[in-house]
Amino acid sequence: MLAAELVGSGLDTVFGVVGEGNVELTTHLHRSPGVRYVAARREDGAVAMADGYARASGRLGAATVTHGPGLTNTVTPLTEAVRARTPMLLVAGAVGLTDRTNRQRLDQARIGAAAGAGVVDLTNPAHAVADLRREQAEAEPADRPWQPPTLPRPAPDPYQLASAAQALAAAQRPVILAGRGAVTAAAREELERLADRVGALVCTTLFANGFFAGNPYDLGVCGGFATGLAERLIGDADCVVAFGASLNRWTTANGRLLRGTVIHCDHDPAAIGWWLSPDHALVADAATGAAALADAVTDPATGPATGPVTGYRGPGRASEIASYDVADEFQDASGPDGIDVHAASVLLDRCLPADRQIVVDVGHFMSVPSKYVRVRGPGSYLSLSAFGAIGLSLPAAIGAAAVHPDRLTVCFVGDGGLMMCLSELDTARRARLPLLVVVMNDDAYGAEVQLCRHHGIADDLAWFEPVDFAATAAGLGLPARTATTLDELERATGELARVAGPALLDVRLDARVVTKYYRDAIAAGGHHG
Numbered sequence: 001m002l003a004a005e006l007v008g009s010g011l012d013t014v015f016g017v018v019g020e021g022n023v024e025l026t027t028h029l030h031r032s033p034g035v036r037y038v039a040a041r042r043e044d045g046a047v048a049m050a051d052g053y054a055r056a057s058g059r060l061g062a063a064t065v066t067h068g069p070g071l072t073n074t075v076t077p078l079t080e081a082v083r084a085r086t087p088m089l090l091v092a093g094a095v096g097l098t099d100r101t102n103r104q105r106l107d108q109a110r111i112g113a114a115a116g117a118g119v120v121d122l123t124n125p126a127h128a129v130a131d132l133r134r135e136q137a138e139a140e141p142a143d144r145p146w147q148p149p150t151l152p153r154p155a156p157d158p159y160q161l162a163s164a165a166q167a168l169a170a171a172q173r174p175v176i177l178a179g180r181g182a183v184t185a186a187a188r189e190e191l192e193r194l195a196d197r198v199g200a201l202v203c204t205t206l207f208a209n210g211f212f213a214g215n216p217y218d219l220g221v222c223g224g225f226a227t228g229l230a231e232r233l234i235g236d237a238d239c240v241v242a243f244g245a246s247l248n249r250w251t252t253a254n255g256r257l258l259r260g261t262v263i264h265c266d267h268d269p270a271a272i273g274w275w276l277s278p279d280h281a282l283v284a285d286a287a288t289g290a291a292a293l294a295d296a297v298t299d300p301a302t303g304p305a306t307g308p309v310t311g312y313r314g315p316g317r318a319s320e321i322a323s324y325d326v327a328d329e330f331q332d333a334s335g336p337d338g339i340d341v342h343a344a345s346v347l348l349d350r351c352l353p354a355d356r357q358i359v360v361d362v363g364h365f366m367s368v369p370s371k372y373v374r375v376r377g378p379g380s381y382l383s384l385s386a387f388g389a390i391g392l393s394l395p396a397a398i399g400a401a402a403v404h405p406d407r408l409t410v411c412f413v414g415d416g417g418l419m420m421c422l423s424e425l426d427t428a429r430r431a432r433l434p435l436l437v438v439v440m441n442d443d444a445y446g447a448e449v450q451l452c453r454h455h456g457i458a459d460d461l462a463w464f465e466p467v468d469f470a471a472t473a474a475g476l477g478l479p480a481r482t483a484t485t486l487d488e489l490e491r492a493t494g495e496l497a498r499v500a501g502p503a504l505l506d507v508r509l510d511a512r513v514v515t516k517y518y519r520d521a522i523a524a525g526g527h528h529g
Contacts, residue, residue: 002091002122003028005129007035011062011089013402015040015049019066021093021104026064038402038431041423043073045395048384049427050088051081052359052396055382056403061088067095068104075115076389082116083386084207090117156265156282156292164241164263164280165296171239171261173312174200177222178286179251180207181244181266183378187287188212191243194294199311201233205245206370209381213374216318223251224517225370229324235259237312241293243286247276253520265289326372330516334486338510341365341440345372347486348410348438351493355407356380359400361393363414364446365509367517369438373410391420394437398424401433408434408497415441415467422472428502429477435502439469442511449511450518473504480504 003025011029015038018026030037040046043065054061061081065071071092081088090112095105112119122128168174176195178187182204188211195202195217202212203219203226212218219230226234231253234240238260244267245251252258255276264278267285272278282289330342345368357380358373360366366383375381382400384392397411418439428435445462452459470480479499481492489507496503 001125001129002132003032005132006062006089006091007032011060012036013038013053014062014064015046015053015399016064017041017043017046017066017070019070019093021067021070021095022064022091023066025091025093029064036402038398038427040395040427042421043070044077044392045398045421045424045427047074047077047081047088047090048392048395048421049399049402050090051077051084051086051384051392052382052399053402054081054086054088054399055084055396056357056379056400058379059087061086061399062091063088064091065093067093067108068102068106071108071111072106075111076387077384077392077395078112078117079115080384080387080389080392084384153267153285153288154283156284156289160280160282161292161296164282165293167261167280168198168239168241168263168293169297171198171237171311173237173260174198174239174241175219175234175237175312176200176202177204177240177242177245177251178202178208178211179205179243179245182286183208183211183244185244185267185286185288187243187285187290188378190287190290190294194241194290194297197294197297199313200241201237201312201317203230203234205251206381206383208245208378209370210375211378213376213378217313217321219321220374221371222257224253224521225250225367226253226257227324227326227371228329229321231257233312239263241265242278243290246271246274247278249275252276263293265293333510333513335510337512338442338484338508339486339489340513341368341509341515342372342513343486344440344489344507344509345369347489348493349373351490351497352410352436353408353497356410357382357400357404357407358410358412359383359393359397360385361411361413361417362388362390363417363440364442364450364515364518365412365414365440367515369412369440371517373412390414390417392417394418394421395424395427397435397437398428398431398433401435402431405433408436411435411437412440413437414446415439415443415464415469416445418469419467425473425476425478425502425504432501434500436496436499437473437502437504439504439506440509441467441469441506442509443467444511446511447518450514469504469506478502478504480506482506482508484508 046063050061050063095102109119203222241263262278263280265282272281332343334340359382401409448462470482473480483489
């Protein structure tokens with residue numbers, strides 16, 4: 001009954017690990033027409049795959065595991081998904097109510113609740129489906145595919161709107177900042193109309209990376225992962241209007257970037273002022289708020305603004321943005337001890353196929369490919385960093401690649417993170433998806449090395465003996481290469497990017513090179529987040 005209900009509600013892809021508690025459900029799902037079941041090697045991998053699938057597709061992610069350790073193995077990726085607000089259903093088998101001596105018995109509802117997930121406890125087969133429907137936030141009929149929640153689109157308060165419009169109209173260097181809420185609301189057209197009206201530059205939060213791709217006034221990501229040009233221009237802005245962005249300490253670089261007037265628009269009143277107190281607030285979804293603000297903005301000298309104004313754009317601004325070379329931000333330190341992570345990322349941006357999606361793991365290296373390896377649209381950049389756990393990116397990339405088998409998915413992962421999910425290389429091989437795993441390999445927990453050095457602590461526990469990841473991947477049946485120089489990296493990237501299925505590229509980095517983001521974060525208090 002549960003399998004039929006899930007399939008009937010539009011579920012077409014499930015990730016899982018079978019066990020005593022879920023083997024019958026999984027078998028029914030696997031045999032259901034139109035359902036693709038991807039067998040992971042570990043339960044945490046299955047949940048991270050469902051997370052990546054949901055983020056890349058905008059559809060419901062689904063995973064199934066057995067009881068006891070099957071569920072406890074999922075706690076880290078489940079917490080990540082909760083904090084990232086990923087739409088996901090995890091179906092976990094449970095020990096029977098009368099089986100009081102089973103060694104895998106535990107209070108599973110408390111496990112899910114501790115991770116922050118909503119919990120539906122199905123105990124009676126007579127009304128299990130009804131319980132599932134009632135407890136699901138959507139309660140969609142069985143004959144309708146699952147869809148994301150339809151959020152209310154209230155018009156902003158007229159007084160607040162007039163006050164914000166007056167402040168924006170008076171700005172000479174305005175910037176429009178789009179967050180994930182703007183992506184969810186599909187608000188690009190409305191935000192660009194507002195930006196054109198006031199002559200604003202545009203940028204995004206990290207999770208909305210690529211939202212304004214192709215716009216000549218797009219500065220890219222705002223915050224700690226901003227390019228030097230973006231950091232300078234956003235920092236000099238006299239007004240920043242944020243739509244569907246939390247304005248957390250990462251987006252604002254601990255508040256350092258937002259020096260002028262701040263206008264914050266969000267459909268959730270509780271989200272406004274949570275991290276940073278704005279000068280003006282609009283309670284509305286991004287599309288409605290941007291459209292209303294564009295209509296309300298007036299030029300104090302000429303009355304209602306009826307066409308584009310210079311604003312922050314000015315003569316040559318688009319050319320300045322287009323010609324900016326990120327390679328000028330660093331001095332390449334590649335040498336006998338390995339490749340500079342900055343130079344490697346710039347080269348990979350140039351050599352990888354333009355139509356790509358990237359998934360970036362957590363670690364010392366993460367700010368660099370996030371900054372320098374560009375994406376061409378929203379949803380093409382994924383970072384499982386809401387919980388700050390390493391090792392989730394490879395399974396998430398498998399889930400994302402399942403959404404877009406027609407283009408290359410590139411997974412950037414450190415050597416420490418890959419060792420935590422190494423078994424899922426086998427899942428990638430069996431799934432035969434176009435996936436390039438790029439190991440940013442410094443033979444260490446690089447973040448901890450820098451942290452120890454900052455505090456004057458011996459860093460020997462953060463170092464490891466070299467691992468031949470290319471040989472490991474080859475042993476699992478994946479094409480693989482190792483690059484110790486930029487020339488080798490360029491050749492290997494060209495070869496592996498043409499592989500039809502999964503492949504691995506082991507990039508040997510110089511561990512002495514410290515990223516700017518991490519250097520600034522350490523100086524600010526030793527937290528890399």
